[in-house]
Amino acid sequence: MTHDRADSRTATRRRFLTRMGTAGITAVGIAGSSRATTTSDRNPVLMVHGFLDSGVTPWWDITTHRLKELGYTEEQLYVLSLGALSTTFDSPKVYAEEVTAKLRSISADHASAVDIIAHSMGGLDSRWAIETMGADQYVDSLVSLGTPHQGTYVAFLAYITPGGRTMVPNSEFLQELNDGQLAKSVEYTALWSDFDELITPDESAMLPDPDRESVPTARNVFVPYKEHIQLAFDEEVFRTYAPYLG
Numbered sequence: 001m002t003h004d005r006a007d008s009r010t011a012t013r014r015r016f017l018t019r020m021g022t023a024g025i026t027a028v029g030i031a032g033s034s035r036a037t038t039t040s041d042r043n044p045v046l047m048v049h050g051f052l053d054s055g056v057t058p059w060w061d062i063t064t065h066r067l068k069e070l071g072y073t074e075e076q077l078y079v080l081s082l083g084a085l086s087t088t089f090d091s092p093k094v095y096a097e098e099v100t101a102k103l104r105s106i107s108a109d110h111a112s113a114v115d116i117i118a119h120s121m122g123g124l125d126s127r128w129a130i131e132t133m134g135a136d137q138y139v140d141s142l143v144s145l146g147t148p149h150q151g152t153y154v155a156f157l158a159y160i161t162p163g164g165r166t167m168v169p170n171s172e173f174l175q176e177l178n179d180g181q182l183a184k185s186v187e188y189t190a191l192w193s194d195f196d197e198l199i200t201p202d203e204s205a206m207l208p209d210p211d212r213e214s215v216p217t218a219r220n221v222f223v224p225y226k227e228h229i230q231l232a233f234d235e236e237v238f239r240t241y242a243p244y245l246g
Contacts, residue, residue, distance in 0.1 A: 043115045043140050043246040044076045044106050048099060050120025050147075051163050052088055055081030059233035063117065066238050078106055082125075089161035092121060092173065096128035096135075103129065103138040113140035115245045119232045120198070121163055123147025123190070127177060136183035140246040143189045145231040146196050149211075150174065150204040154197075169204065180210040188218035189244045191237060193226040 045067060047060055060079045067077055080102050082088050082095050106114050116139060118126045123144030129135035130142065148155065151169030158164030166173035182188055190212075192205035199205045206212075206220040223237050231237050 044110045045115045047079045048118040048122035050122045054085040055079040062233045089163040091162040092124040092128050095125040099125050099129040100133045100135040103135050107138040116142045119145045130183050141187040143241045146228050153200045178208050181214045190220045193223050195225045196228045198228040
């Protein structure tokens with residue numbers, strides 16, 4: 001079983017590198033129910049994609065559909081696109097500016113705090129916005145899916161990009177971000193899996209203990225046998241985190 005899992009992870013990483021090359025990155029430098037019971041009780045939701053992804057990929061349509069099944073309206077759901085597919089390899093510090101601006105706009109439009117569902121590097125974008133740019137005033141909860149909160153050795157494969165450099169373990173960015181204090185007003189839920197081929201080691205998708213323990217509303221949630229992209233659309237994963245949305 002160990003060899004099978006290792007072979008699967010290696011094969012998936014190879015597919016990842018192939019997609020990166022096809023996208024031209026090298027050329028440029030490389031379902032449970034919600035706690036709310038009525039639509040009026042629900043916070044608007046902002047979905048934030050990750051490295052090389054975009055808001056137009058199908059898993060965001062799937063997530064949007066599932067949220068509507070819980071009672072959310074079209075007007076309450078937002079998918080942020082930080083660039084065209086395969087071009088979103090900048091630093092989370094850069095994308096955090098757009099995340100902050102979008103959160104501010106949504107909060108003002110709805111006179112409400114916002115819940116965030118963030119996949120992969122999108123969780124780092126969101127945390128930087130919340131914890132260093134004042135976006136905590138607009139946010140009720142952050143759900144991160146396969147976010148390398150403690151880095152990932154796979155990021156060395158994309159080290160030539162700003163985003164790749166921020167995601168390597170012990171990067172300067174992660175040292176700044178993981179300072180032992182999360183935003184006190186925000187509820188954090190970090191989902192991680194033991195089969196996430198792009199997060200190595202797997203536990204790196206967990207919030208570091210000092211940060212998690214700094215607030216009573218932060219948790220790491222384990223979901224077994226889910227690959228990296230699968231975390232963004234899998235029904236079991238959705239049912240796991242949906243109760244944590246406001």
